[in-house]
Amino acid sequence: MSAFWAVLWKDLAIEWRSRDRFAAMTVFALLVVLVLYFAAPPSLDAAQNAHVPGLLWVAYVFAGVLGMNRAFAAELENDALSALALAPADRGFLFLGKAAASFLILITVQALAAVFFALAFSLDLWPVAPQLAAVAALGALGISCAGTLLAAIAVRTRYREVMLPLLLLPLLVPVLLGAVRATTALLATGSLPWPAVQLLIVADAVYAIVSFLCFEYVLDE
């Protein structure tokens, strides 16, 4: 358990001092929102804008993949990844520490991107902010859990920046489906649909448990 806190603290301290990942993810998310606005401008007829809240997840996923790509990049320097693997701790807790750090960075980016998205698409997100934050956090949890495991794999392959989205996106479908449905319904009706939240929780639990158990095998001795 102390390994969890140590890794989490280390990753957050590095991020606080450099702010590399945070800055890159935020700017990228804003650019994606900009592209989305030009690609799918909101119509004046509100009835035709039902799909718009779901677009927010395009920005979240792309920013998430970008951030996950950097999750293990720093560990490659000075072969710190081998040192992590040699740490006398359960590797599952190393995974939890890395995933928790990515999760915290991602939800911060999500909050900023949501504000920009609301301004760009003239959406009033404020009344549903707590529920939206809950959905965003559940989605971010899934992205960080699956992303951390697969980033640890992708970082040791050739073309690692290309490899991660190829590995991650097919597996993220349950989370994305639940998150998009929940967000769309939330903006349309003002309340959260329980089946979508249930799906998010189940998907997050599956990612977290499988990744916790499998992380053992993705670090080299």
Add this chain to the structure above:
Amino acid sequence: MSDANQLAVHGWKRSTAVALAVLGTGWAWAVWHAPLDSVQGVIQKVLYIHPPLAFAAYAGFIGTALGGALFLARGHERFDRFAAASAEVGVVFSTLMLLTGPIWAKGTWGKWWTWDPRLTVTLLLYLTYVAYLLLRGFTEGSERAARFAAVYGILGSALIPLNYYAIELFGSRALHPDNLQRGSLGEGMGLPFLLGVLATLAAFAFLLVRRFELGELRAVHAELRARAALQEEP
């Protein structure tokens, strides 16, 4: 390997290939003579190839997940070579399945593709296993590639039921019929379908064994080269 042994192995392969050819011919004959469907017409004959390909594709993916799990549990590289062979052959069969499906869909549903739950899950599974093969290709070192691939294969198959549940919950309505029950096929359609399943699964097993043998030979070759390199060093 002695000459006699080698001859026996080749004899086994040749007779299996001949048996497959005979089975395939019988199947083609049965499909040709099967009655025409009264509603769908001749396009319905895709039935004799499309579901058998799907069975073989799923068998391949189950084999990949099992091989990967056994590799992680036991550490024998043979299991990994089996998983890799199974994924490759499975991707070939699912490519064929994804090519035959739209032909039938265009004829009966009126469009090449729909987001029916089974289609969507199968497409996702296909993409997952293509990514699996890319991962194997892009990872250096056979032991590391084996571990990474095993983890990815397990994660991929763990999500099959979840994907299915998710897409059934929110996706469009199902167009695929439920699993075939006894008697749901018209008269005269059972035999060609059964022959199709047998021939396709036999072809799958044949290719799987050949691909697995290739992996074994490659491993032997790599070991011999490594030994020769060691001997050359002064």
